[in-house]
Amino acid sequence: MxxxxxxxxxxxxxxxxxxxxxxxxxxxxGIPDRLLQKARNSLRGEAEIIVGRNxxxxxxxxxxxxxxxxxxxxxxxxxxxxxxxxxxxKIGSNSLQLLAKPGQIAPMDIEVKAGETNIQxxxxxxxxxxxxxxxxxxxxxxxxxKDKKIVEAGKKITAQVANALKLLDIKPFTxxxxxxAAYFEGLLFGKEALSITPAYVASEVAxxxxxxxxxxxxxxxxxxxxxxxxxxxxxxxxxxLGLSANIPEPEIMEKLxxxxxxxxxxxxxxAGINNTNA
Numbered sequence: 649m650x651x652x653x654x655x656x657x658x659x660x661x662x663x664x665x666x667x668x669x670x671x672x673x674x675x676x677x678g679i680p681d682r683l684l685q686k687a688r689n690s691l692r693g694e695a696e697i698i699v700g701r702n703x704x705x706x707x708x709x710x711x712x713x714x715x716x717x718x719x720x721x722x723x724x725x726x727x728x729x730x731x732x733x734x735x736x737x738k739i740g741s742n743s744l745q746l747l748a749k750p751g752q753i754a755p756m757d758i759e760v761k762a763g764e765t766n767i768q769x770x771x772x773x774x775x776x777x778x779x780x781x782x783x784x785x786x787x788x789x790x791x792x793x794k795d796k797k798i799v800e801a802g803k804k805i806t807a808q809v810a811n812a813l814k815l816l817d818i819k820p821f822t823x824x825x826x827x828x829a830a831y832f833e834g835l836l837f838g839k840e841a842l843s844i845t846p847a848y849v850a851s852e853v854a855x856x857x858x859x860x861x862x863x864x865x866x867x868x869x870x871x872x873x874x875x876x877x878x879x880x881x882x883x884x885x886x887x888x889l890g891l892s893a894n895i896p897e898p899e900i901m902e903k904l905x906x907x908x909x910x911x912x913x914x915x916x917x918x919a920g921i922n923n924t925n926a
Contacts, residue, residue: 654704661698661708664727670735671709672726672830673718678823680744684724687742687825695728695735714836718829732830736842743824747814750807758799758813758820765790765816772815779812 649657665671674697676684688697698705705725706716719725728735748758760781767776767790776783782793798809805813813820830837857873865874890900891907 657700658704658708661700662710665708668727668729670728670730670732670830670832671712671715672732672735672827673715674724674726674739674825675828676722676724679825683742683744683823683825687739690742691738694730695726697724697726699724712831715829715831726827732832732837732842735830736827739825739827743822745819746821746823747819748805748810748821750805750810752805754799754801754803754805755821756801757797759795759797760792760816760818762792762795765792767815775815776812778808781812
């Protein structure tokens with residue numbers, strides 16, 4: 649790229665940046681071209697993904713030095729009028745399942761389930777057995793006879809296992825596009841902040857409310873949220889006190905009469921007087 653071309657690129661990019669509310673950095677390491685294209689298509693009309701040399705991107709960012717410091721390695725710039733949280737969510741929804749390569753570390757236990765395959769008998773049978781699978785030929789079909797964990801999480805994937813997974817079209821790796829940082833209204837948002845979802849916030853608010861309400865109730869501090877409980881508690885305690893002290897209040901007169909009748913009945917029983925009507 650000639651000097652004039654570089655200057656023109658920086659000028660065009662700077663103009664685009666100035667016209668968008670959100671500017672974000674999208675790391676491209678390990679992202680296949682087809683996944684980047686998928687992200688572009690999914691964001692059409694809502695965001696633009698621009699790839700360029702880091703030195704030129706940093707120059708175009710101008711006074712956004714905090715974001716420019718995040719431009720490191722193979723990255724692209726994302727320009728949008730969406731708020732950074734929505735943009736993070738939309739970009740993160742793009743993903744691909746990938747085949748395993750020899751030497752990669754298994755992200756989880758990788759298992760092969762028993763059952764028929766679409767593989768034709770032949771050399772493939774030998775390759776599947778080399779990965780430790782129990783393979784049989786039944787009615788001219790290749791069949792995995794038993795479930796088999798062929799790699800444990802955290803273990804290295806061998807060439808034999810990678811080949812077997814490819815034959816079986818098992819893709820244990822997931823790669824997705826994700827924003828590492830975003831600049832919005834003078835503030836820089838890191839990945840940790842951007843990954844906070846509305847559902848998570850709602851859950852934390854609900855949890856905090858329950859804890860705060862339990863604390864205020866426990867120490868007897870009245871709030872709009874526990875006032876009904878304290879009124880009910882006071883009412884029940886007043887009723888209990890009135891019955892215990894035989895206070896003739898309208899609210900408990902009926903219960904006092906019942907209590908007196910019960911006590912009289914108990915006295916009659918002790919005295920041997922039969923109150924039963926003939």
